[in-house]
Amino acid sequence: MIGATGVQGRTERLDGLLREVRRQAGSAAEPDIRRVLDWLHRQTGAQVAVVADDARTVESATADFPSGVLRPIASLLARLRAGELASAVTQAEGLHVRCEGIGPDGPRPVLVVAGAVEPAPETAALIPHTSSVLAMLRQAGDSDRSMRDYQRKARQLRLALLHALMAGGPVLARRMTGGDVPPLLEAGRLRIHLLRCPTADRDRIAQIHQDRSGYHGRDLVVHCPAFKEHLICLVAEDEEDSAPGGRGRPPGLGETLLRLVRDNPRYALGISGVHSLGATAEAYSQSAHALAAARAAPGRVAFYHGQSSxxxxxxxxxxxxxxxxxxxxxxxxxxxxxxxxxxxxxxxxxxxxxxxxxxxxxxxxxxxxxxxxxxxxxxxxxxxxxxxxxxxxxxxxxxxxxxxxxxxxxxxxxxxxxxxxxxxxxxxxxxxxxxxxxxxxxxxxxxxxxxxxxxxxxxxxxxxxxxxxxxxxxxxxxxxxxxxxxxxxxxxxxxxxxxx
Structure with a gap:
């Protein structure tokens, strides 16, 4: 039985691990597995590694981890990796070795802790806690990578749709969506709002208004491929809504962009006239003209009022x-x-x-x-x-x-x-x-x-x-x-x- 002092001591030691988890959870960076291993090394005095694939692949390890212990326990590591065992204790190369599978299912990496002596029970109990934390951090990292992959693919699809529309091909644009047609392609007409903003703001603005389909409701926001400070915003127009700020629909992306420019002196906005989807290239050209005029315009917003082509x-x-x-x-x-x-x-x-x-x-x-x-x-x-x-x-x-x-x-x-x-x-x-x-x-x-x-x-x-x-x-x-x-x-x- 562990006394109150032992429980308190383990709790205090785990507080350091929890602080590390909170620090990494609040960071947008990839999980830093090495910092967790270094923490366990300080608590146990043992050398620690995370082993994946087989006994020859070390994902991360403390500075002096004895890699020679892995070959003699290769078959044991394979069983742990496959999920046949949850944990194991053995001897290798004269060292006491404890292994914990990271995560519930195989194939999975294995936490290997090698020390000169067998750790006390209170110290040994820190090892499964560390394994659980590593599993959580890896899962969070996988989720972050999946989300980044999704965002990248959504951006690529939106760019491809813009290309199809600018080439005068709304039918091709519809076919490219594989049946998940964005509402913009159901609209008869659009305006292009060309927003100039700091490059670092582009992702934030696009993601704030992105829906679960990777589009932007009835509109579409595309990162300009030529100018990193430009966002190309394709804003759908209802038939009865032929003027900017008209009453044909509730406030949407167009109104939001106007507010962003009003509140940010480094922003400017050029707005095209209303065009059919097949005339997206002309709308883009007009928005570029308007953005050039917006630099000197009051409020840094300009509508295209050009004459006939x-x-x-x-x-x-x-x-x-x-x-x-x-x-x-x-x-x-x-x-x-x-x-x-x-x-x-x-x-x-x-x-x-x-x-x-x-x-x-x-x-x-x-x-x-x-x-x-x-x-x-x-x-x-x-x-x-x-x-x-x-x-x-x-x-x-x-x-x-x-x-x-x-x-x-x-x-x-x-x-x-x-x-x-x-x-x-x-x-x-x-x-x-x-x-x-x-x-x-x-x-x-x-x-x-x-x-x-x-x-x-x-x-x-x-x-x-x-x-x-x-x-x-x-x-x-x-x-x-x-x-x-x-x-x-x-x-x-x-x-x-x-x-x-």
Whole structure:
């Protein structure tokens, strides 16, 4: 029988083990098995190890653990690992060895305690307690790893859904879910809220609003693959809820994002117009423009209030004929290369690589194939703008039929129409003349700020300051994603055509 003093002494010794458990339970790190083994070593004077698989695999051990004791007891360890025995006491290499299975079921690791002398009963009783604590910590670690794996896979699926939607494929996006269709794909329309926040906040924001399915209720939050400080938030819109903050549905993710920006000076938010699911790429482009404007906007929030797109103002049949002719050589390249290039029109190449799980060299190789087929250098802003416009025209749902036996119109002829001129004048009207000169020089040098500065006789920092101002007053993105560059190339060229 153990006296009161013995019980008190064991309780005091176990308090140290409980403190270690509480410390590790409150940590997000992997369980530190070695600290528990070191605690048992201090209490017993014996050397301790956790053995897995067979007698040759030591997961963790105290500094002076005699590994030679494991070979003679290999068969005993195998029975403990299989769950045939709960514990065992033996002699090996002149040492007293006690073994405890960790956890209830096999296959399981084994706690091995080797000392010069047999421990007193009160000390020996600490060994099964330690085994129970190790089982609990390992189970917690397994749960944490499972949760991290789940979160990673959910993130990958959400990114894949975004990719499918941006490629204009809501049907493909539905098929990718394996039947567990997120409510967003049942919605007819959406807005994209592009949130800029510190990188460390992205996981927290996404996980707070994540449901058990790995989605975000009726919405979807995706980590931007190109910019680590961006969250792409696809917010479903009811048919009757055509304005931000409308009354068609209760407050949701959109309202939460507005509150986050209001309460955090380091946050900014760009919000697109309402689009169909098939126009997700256009919504993303608009949100990028709005985010560029949000940096200088009151409250660091900007809604996209852009005018009609250029492709919607061009004569339909001639424009479609021009686009089909320009893109016709893509029939000779793999569809994957064409799809990757189309995506690279709105997402930086590094982002395309992350989005598709490819290397940047692979993405560049696909784009090179397209460039060779088209005879275009897509690093040239004018070539890029022309191909961007052709993709936009070819992606319209009402691509009108025409007689492609006739020669296609020249791009300059398409851009010479009055509607295009009005569009260009409206787009550029907010710019001061010196900002317009800077913008023209920057585009003439293929967006090389240093070369533009040399051409204008000003500093590179002044060039970038002018571009930042242009972003703010025009509400387009020039320096982050560069999604506003094609429209400005066309707008400046249209006004130049008017002067000829």
């Amino acid at each position: 250029l492709q919607s103002l061009l004569p339909a049949q001639p424009a479609a004929h021009w686009a089909r002719t320009l893109l016709k050589p893509l029939d000779s390249v793999p569809r994957t290369s064409a799809d990757i290039t189309r995506l690279a029109m709105t997402v930086p190449r590094s982002g395309v690589a992350r989005l598709l799980g490819l290397s940047r060299n692979t993405v560049a190789a696909h784009i090179r194939q397209v460039e060779q087929a088209l005879g275009q250098d897509l690093t040239d802003v004018r070539c890029h703008a022309a191909v961007h416009l052709a993709f936009a025209l070819s992606g319209t749902a009402t691509d009108p039929p025409g007689d492609d036996r006739q020669p296609p119109p020249a791009l300059d002829d398409l851009l010479a129409v009055e509607t295009a001129a009005a569009w260009a004048q409206t787009l550029l009207r907010p710019l001061h003349s010196h900002h317009r000169r800077t913008l023209q020089a920057w585009l003439d040098t293929d967006t090389d700020a240093q070369q533009a500065a040399l051409r204008l006789g000003i500093s590179r920092n002044t060039v970038r300051a002018h571009l930042r101002t242009a972003e703010a007053v025009l509400g387009v993105d020039l320096l982050t994603h560069g999604t506003g560059i094609p429209d400005l190339v066309h707008a400046l060229h249209i006004l130049e055509l008017r002067l000829r």
